[in-house]
Amino acid sequence: DANGSTVYVSTMGDGVLKSTDSGVTWFSSSTGIEGKDIRSLAISPSNPNELVATVWNQCCGVGGFLGVYKSTDAGANWLQANTGLYGDLGPIAYDPSNTNIIYVAGYFGIFFKTTDGGTSWNIVSGTFGDINALHIQANGTVLVGGWGGVRKSTDGGLNWQVLPGVPSGNVYKIESIAADLNTIYISVNTSGENQIYKTTDGGSIWTQIGQSIGGGNLLALVNNPNNLFVGNKKGCFQTTDGGTSWLVIDTSSVLLANIG
DSSP states (O other), X not given: OTTSOOEEEEOBSSOEEEESSTTSSOEEOOBTSTTOEEEEEEXXXXXTTOEEEEEEOTTOOXXXXXXXXXXXXXXXXXXXXXXXXXXXXXXXXXXXXXXXXXXXXXXGGOEEEESSTTSSOEEOOSOOSOEEEEEEOTTSOEEEEEXXXXXXXXXXXXXXXXXXXXXXXXXXXXXXXXXXEEEEEEEEEETTEEEEEEESSSSSSOEEEOGGGTOOEEEEEOSSTTOEXXXXXXXXXXXXXTTSXXXXXXXXXXXXXXXX
């Protein structure tokens, strides 16, 4: 909300949890998706009462996907929004430049787009492999990542550019902010190690950062492209200079996955 006190958490096996007091107390916000795995959750940038999620049967692998669900009442109730969808889908994201547009992706390069807020979906071609990361920039540019690196579309998925220089491995998180669309961060799992890479030219040249903290997963970019939070098995870390130096925020021995 406007005060930043409402927080949603997607869980494995407990649907969606919600806090309206900045995380002090939590309650279930899952009518329609109770007891399910929520693989990805997104809030509309233009309407905080509208959310979408990819929902799976609890603890099921490939074939356990139940569908995309949507809430229009701040997460209280959820209904399927699946017309035209198929396959096993995970990452889901709104287009900040037009929030009637939502993208959802998954295994085997399956990628869908809706232009009517989820009423109907159409297949998007030109992607690759399993898509594990999905990020829509403020201008509508689409970035997808997975075992095949990172691809970029500036026309809503009609045409795709393979970004060079991305290290081999599984790209599982992509982040950028409106203040600087050319600065992009990615999390890559290479040989079991989570590494962080950064580009400042829109994806032509990539540089590894975060070696001193042991890499990790991107949690959030805040206010400017140099202010980045990262989580790993050692805790939570922050850089305010784009990855040159790091501050210890928390040393809890918890593997942080996603936060906003």
